[in-house]
Amino acid sequence: MAEYQSITSRKINNRIFSRILYFFPIQLVFLHIKRNHILLLFWLLLFLYITGNLGVGFGIDTLFLAPIYMGEISYFSYMIMGFSLGGFIMAFHIYSYILFSRDFKFLATLSRPFLKFCLNNMLIPVLFIGLFIYQIFKFLSIEELIPTLKILGYIISLMLGLFVFYMLSILYFIKFNKNVFVISGKTEIYYDDLGNNKVKESNFIKTKKNSRVNVDKNTWRVDTYMSSLYSINLARNTDHYEKELIQKVFTQNHINASIFELVLIVSFLLIGLLRDISWFNIPAGASIFLLFTLLIMLFSVFYSWFKGWTLTLLILGAVGFNYLSNKWDLFQFRNYAYGINYEYKPRYNHESLYNIQNNGSSINNALKENIEILNNWSHKNKTITKPKMVFINTSGGGLRSALWTVHVLSYLDSITNNQLFQKTHLITGASGGMIGASFYREEYLNNNIDSVDPNYTIMKHKVSKDLLNPLAFSIATTDMIYRFKSFNDGNYSYTKDRGWFFEKKLVDNLGCFKDKRLFDYKTPEYQSHIPMMIFSPSVVNDGRRLLISPQNITFLCHLDTTIFGNNIAYENLEYKSLFKNNNPLNLRVTSAIRMNATFPYILPMVLLPTEPKIEVMDAGLRDNLGLSTSVSYIENFKHWIYKHTSGIVIIQIRDKERKTTMKDKQSGSLLSKLFTPLTNVYKNFLKIQDYKHDEILNNLKKSYNGDIHYIEFALKEGSSDEISMSWHLTSKDKKQIYEQLYTEENQKSVEKVSNLLLH
Template sequence: MKRSMLDNFIFSFPVQLFAQYFKSHQILLIAWVLLFLFITGSSGNVMGIPYVFLDPEYLHEVSFWSFFIVGIGFGILTVSFHITGYILHANKYRFVGLLKKPFSNFSVNNSVIPLCILTLYTVAICIFQSKDEHNTGFTIFTFLAGFYLGLILITALLYGYFRLTNKNIYAYITRKLNARLKLIKLSRINILDRLSNRKKRKVTSFIGLNLRIHDTKELYQFPNKKIITRVFDQNHLNSVILVVILTGLILLMGRGIDYSIFQLPAAASLMVLFGMITMAVGALAYWTKEWLVAAFFGVYIIFNILFTTGIILDYHEAFGLNYDTVPANYTISNLYQQSTDSIIAHDKRKMIQVLNQWKQKQKTDDPVAVFVCVSGGGSRSALWAHAVLGQIDQRMKKPLMDQTVLITGASGGMVGASFYRELSYQRQLGLISDPNSDIYLDQIARDNLNPMIFNLVVNDLFLHNPRFAYAGHIYSKDRGFAFEQQLHTNTNFVMDKKLSDYGALEAQAKIPMILFGSTVMNDGRKLYISDFNTAFMNTSPRRKTGINEPIIDVIDFQRFFQNQGAKDIRYTSALRMNASFPYITPSISLPSDPTIKVMDAGVTDNFGVTDAVRFIYAFKDWLAENTSSVVLITIRDTKRVQVIEPQSHQSIFDKVSNPISSVYNNLANFQDVNNAYKLEYMKSWYPDSIHQFVLEYDMYEDYREENDHKGVSTKDSTKAKRPSLNWHLTEKEKKSLIRNVQSKSKQSTIHDLVDRLSQGGNNHHQ
């Protein structure tokens, strides 16, 4: 009976394989679904994940070679998908084992999903590079040429391996492999079982290596199942060998994490990770068959036991601290002992000495005390904070850092502020002329994501990090090390110092103080990291109890870890404790019992205002007596007033998720409201004038001004895009951030700020 065209289509090998994944192995599609969501911008926009794939950087530039490496990553993911599919599905279709090159033929027919994603990826790259990056057609062609060359090269190499190992298949099986494969009894039993107990899959046609459609009718006449089994045996063994080789090469690359040339674009690292996960899931599915779900639970239980018993340690260190000595005792009683009235008074006296040094440096008897608060937000905050500080500095008669008492904040903003402070000090020494030079703006905006993702794939996930020595101790080269090392590389190692090195300069008021206010994951307390003791930051009122104990809501890092080498901590480790980006920059574990785990300061206050207010409260009397006013400069990468979104009818998913998601999405708004209350409350206990100047990045303002300059309509403000919350910025995002500092509103605010700072000594006790 003649088959219809519809039957020919439905029962063709590519369609049957495509349906097979949706029917029995949906988990193998997760990598492709994620890739689809990322490259189309359907997910991960806030964190800038799509840009990692559409605008990959390698050696600090988007180029032919960056796309070439991403092409290799895509090829590894694709071949991993084919290998896994072949092991799982090929033995269900006996005719495959009778083909001259079974794996290659299978791959051609298994390419529906990879080809769809590849086509979509190509189109997405073209659109993004053209509309967002405004690259020429030739540049886009160069990028795509690099991508496809990498894809073709890795595919040719991997399939070349199969061609060499699979030639003269029957002679090879009968003479050499048969004896070896008998040793792998589990593999042969598994394949024979699948061939014997499964019904013959109906496939009427397949696409051959010549890309022509071939009929399977004649192939199904071959009755010898043992011969087919040997074919599958050999190909499965070769596939396993290839997987081992690929995994070994990837892990070997982890030995070179100190060298930029080995730090792959984040997109390539993620694709390699997806490929390895695909192969691992496929292997588990192959051996467990219908027990796959139970096997997943079993693997979960095993790893959970390994983590809970401490056999596998999720332990990321702060470099410079001593983890081999007796850990600090993290108990309430110990916190009380370190926060007595006498200790607080002692720390205040020491800090007042520093404040007196700062005052002696000022040119007036009643100077303006400047407090700089910078927001978190990855690389966008780092660049924004640095650019804004530079603009203020250029407009002032004296360096801004000379008039600044304290810098507080979170995450990326503190990275940018720290770099600017260091450059300002180098200007004092005559080593550089202008800390606001484009050279330094480029340095602070450089990619810091590639090495962390690469390290995650090749080292952290396999628990065999190489080691390195610092301050007489040995530490792991984990993602935290990759972050710090890349930051040093980007900034020419100018901040490669201990926290105490900066503390000595702060004590002499040669540079403003920086106070890190990290969050303790264990109980939500603040961990204040400075080279000075900071017991005075604990300003909570006393409880009405019989023993009149204070509520200890902060930890003084220097005092608490004085026996664990707090003085030796590396400055960038303190900076990293304040910038633990979820899942990317690992949270640090400190040498205490129980272990204190630290995360980003932005959890409690992403804008640094709370820390500045606490400090001002502790020294309100000194500030009122020795300064004319207090000026808070708030530098933030988000607007304070958000658009009120209308509420539409909610889906079932929204009703379930909103109670949690609304809290997360509005965390910054909650903090804004809380900070506004604290600043208003300051007026009730601070006797002199307080002024706040807010310099916030405004993507809508930049969108309007840029399009007005081009003569383009700006009515549709939804096209304005905020730079991603990431350690990677595209060129368009960098330009937007730098450009917005020059906007009319920012320049007006800076003008008012500089005018206020110049009035020191003229408005005391007003």
Template sequence: MVDLLQNILRSFSVQLLLLHLRSNFLLLVVWALLLLMMSGLVGPQLGLQYLFLDPEYLNRTDFWSFLIVGIAYGFFAMTWNLSTYLLIGGYFNFLASLSRPFFKFCINNALLPLGVLFFYFGLLVRFFRLDTDSWILLESLSGLALGVVISLFLYALYFNLTNRDISYYRPRHRERPPNMGPGEGTASAQGHRPYRAQALAPVLTRLYDNPYRVRTYLNEGLKTRLVRSVAHYESSVLQGIFRQNHLNAILLQVITALLLAGLGLLIDRPLFQIPAGASFLVMLSLVIAFIGAVSYWFSEWRVTLLLLSLVAINVLTSAPWFQLGNQAYGLDYNLTAAYSEDRLQGLYGSPKLAEDIAATTAILENWKAKQNEERPPLVIVCASGGGLTAALWATHIAQTIEGCSDGAFLHHTALMTGASGGQIGLAYLREAYLSDPNFRENDVFRLDRISRDLLNPVAFSIVSNDVFLPLARVTVGGKSYRRDRAYGFERELAINTDHTLDKAIWTYREPERTARIPLLFVTPSIVDDGRRMVISPQGVTYMTASEAATRGNLALMPDMVDFRWLLAGQDADSLRFITALRMNATYPYVLPLVRLPTTPVIRLMDAGYRDNYGITSAVRFVSVFRDWILENTSGVHIVQISAFREREPEPEAADNRGVVSSLFRPVGVAGNILSVQILDQEVLLGQLAATLGPENFHLYRFNYQPAADDPLRTSVSFHLTEQERRQVLRASQDPAVQVEMDRLVRMLQ
């Protein structure tokens, strides 16, 4: 038994794994990250696990989508093999004496890739077991396995044709090395000399010949073979074999990088928009290749140089001539607008403020003129952020209420606000209400379109376009802008919505002015000072501060900025509406922050950073027009459509935090920004109810919240699985939702 354990411990496969654990920590971190993403331990609310469990290609999850993921996984595993072969292959000199040394290295280095692959298989079995269609499981496993095989076959073919091994030096090919030993061939052969070297001492032989005392290795037939000494070979020959193999590995990585850059030029073609999970695998492969290359060339300096590389990249990309910040499509960046506290406060008491209030009052009058009642109910719809889940939920609930009320819901709606996915859903529904002659018949069509994947082009653009083609340009509306993953997101959203949202914001001015459609405020957050930007085709300077501040009663700072007023000289009216929606949904890292043409530069990100539920904007609007509302309507009815709002904190049996984790506990509330927003907005709603009176204020809440014990907890992502779609749509049958819906419909009738 002891000998068996010793043989296992001294096998090449086990020694490679132990050497990785000891020497290749940075590379193992990449594997750990992949495992955490697959299992849902990292980013479960973002749905990172579904990128691997439910990859989507050409709007379908099937054999082909898993085939592409399998090819990407094979590419990832082979990049791992290439990098580790560069780093540690030279420690095992016996490899150079074998035929196809890199192939044998890969076989013995397969414990980690195979372990992760089988773990992936297990996750798929568990995931699809929840689905009634077992054929999908068969498709996924077969596609994934075949993809891995195809990838490995192509790599094996390349190295079999290019790599040199010890057989290259045998006499039938060329002269043997000078110390192959006497008695082989003729003494007169050119370069031959008798073997005169003395045998090395046993200790030195072990240190040079087999420093890790490997006893056995696996060959191509997965059979165990004994490791033999190579001390009799000329060291330059062994080094030459490794050097030539290394050169081929580096060449292949360079070719792969060029291929990815080429694919970046074809990113607009759906055929080349590979599943997001495959894109992540390719990206992680690039990380492994980069770490491996730096470690290979600079050895002990690798950590220092990796850190210095990050600093150098940051310095380079911050140079004025290397502008990598994303731009808002439609704006003119040749001139900049002044952004200062004095300019913002200059609106207080200005004629512009009075003009905007009068113009919006006229819009409300037009809205009232279209109603059948003398004092109609004024409906405001607020939709929360939450990726495609929120978009699907907002669209589903709004058009269900519209159908149940026989068209009265949108007819009574005066304003729509929100964030991220929910706002995208409302915007798509509003556009269909304006332009689709078959609006009432296309409910199912819109649900399908609004829930289609948006993540594939974003993920693939990061890997191909953003990394290899950072200076690529694109023309939008006659103006040139830098192309990045934001353009891919907008293009995919435009395709999913039949290009109905791909228009300048000024095109909505007249429909809103005549009350054909509700007002819609898009409110992304300003990263640099925490204010909110209000984007509307109307003048909305009255939204920039509280009523007391705009009247001059209190010296309060403005907390919002009117986009069209600020950037009037930068062609603000030409901003693409789909760009405004994208800025409103700019989740950090997934989409790039938007740089505006201002001095100093300000950047925009997701509206959820300040108001994920649209309540703050709604309360501000009602406060400004309170007198008109009380005089002309029967009251305000706020319809709050939200996703993931009612999250319960996970209880702790005891405070088991250690010293290190306790250091971060005081700042935990900073990471719970949505709960803080909810509590603050509860106060705002209470104050508004007190101001208007209970008879003039009504609140209806439609929240989507998956069950805590649901194994398919819906994620906040721009990708939805088919199971998640069904789960969201079925949630409208929840008794609590039905009660609220009945109450709202009765009010509208």
């Protein structure tokens, strides 16, 4: 008896274990892991994004956790996020259903089989939603400093958006989703009787002996499934159902799902095409959900049509597109600098560059013109004692550098009675730092600093506004397709892309630079009303630096040819001389700023009208601080500077400290060691620039007889590592940047600037 009870108990335990193991949601997860690697890759990316394990340095996590719509975090922005997440989850269900439904024949016998499948396929989405809500709550409370009650409102808005999309989907699939009973016209009792051998043959569809359809082959075992949120049923046996009938059910469901997919794809493309309208500029995180949705649905549609040939055809299509892009201009998507003429194409070769750089009359005229600018600076700063001449170098680093630069400049001007900018002659640098410096100079030119914004709060608020959202939105929402749209700038026409969106958003955020050209700054710089500014984007093709200024600065590009002769390799190119026939001074200042801040992949490289074609990108690739430009300028006019000033003050505004930390590269995983040569180059290239800068400053000290004062303002390493190098800043990021000016090292620098400029 005891043995019988033991056997019975084991059978019951085995049955319970079996029904748990072969529970439909669990089996679907196993099947995803076995076959559905493409979808799992999308989920993995999303999990990594929201947890800050991927792209956090560029602020990708903020796109999801603190979505921005119409310029602010709002309930509506979270509702849009929820709606978009619902679209992605539904795409996940549709693709999974098309891929797996024939492995689960019992689905065809259920009412609304697709909706039942979605319910059982929710394990991964539910895990994601739960983690997403937790990450949102943590991020908003810690990084954005938002009250708990408001955060709960945002989370409710997220779930509301998700619910709305699900309800729309359910209404569609309730109407069009059919099972074997609807398609066959037979009742459930009929098939139950058939299973009990009371009905021997179906009069609706007869099985064909040579049918190519075999839904029995390689079916996946399922014992139990969720029939609703609150009930679990046993899976129905389907051996007595006609195979062709089950096949017909799945085919009909797949067609309905594909129609739903096509509607969503068209809607997604329309959002991209209408993104000129501010209402259609949805949060970038939502657009990433939609991009993933689009990719899944396209793959799903292809799979519905081509089955096992899908991946092969997609690879062939990608190879073919790549080939066509190399042959036809139609497939070559270029970004342009707005305002210049692209019809005329100057030669870009050694002989042409040699002639430009060694044009004696151009060099002499440039030197004379800059002496006049220096004399105007001297007249402006005429006092009993000789003034100090200030050179400002500001580093790249996204919005953190832009805000840090404005914060430092405004503070130094406030404690020196505006003597800082009064005595500044030249500003150079890269990326975000030059955005901040350009904005500060523009406000200084327009007399908006003291009169309109005495505490600089408005200025800091403007420069720290989000720029990442429109860029990410542009990348995600069919940037390639949208490039077929164009706009006119005077007599010239250019295509629209995320470069155009970046400039538009920059103008909107800052409230200045609209329709401003390089020539608008020629006279103010010449008269020394404002400091000179030189942009120096890097030429991708050969690594040279393109020096952009409204003034003539050919002397900065000239080298003594007595040693190398005609074989000398010029590092610097003057923009005005190279493009003298392309209306160079008509260049939008926002385009000059953008070229100087074109971080790879975030912004498109800018094509310039030469033959052969060249493209330019971020100045930080060659000189993240622009120090080499400043020192070269000083070297050319060191005698004038020595005679008319009491010394040089070089102020560097850096987004990172100049500290060298050693890491043991012998430790780490095998995979990390494999990539060590590449990661070392990437991580150390700014340090390499620092080593070169130290050498340049040392040589300047030897060649210049006057006083040279070097002053540095830097974000501390711990802080700058936490603040992402992106075009988005959180409330916590801004707070940290403001506090950094009061560190011991930076306060010593403040005191040094004050002593030099006021005494």
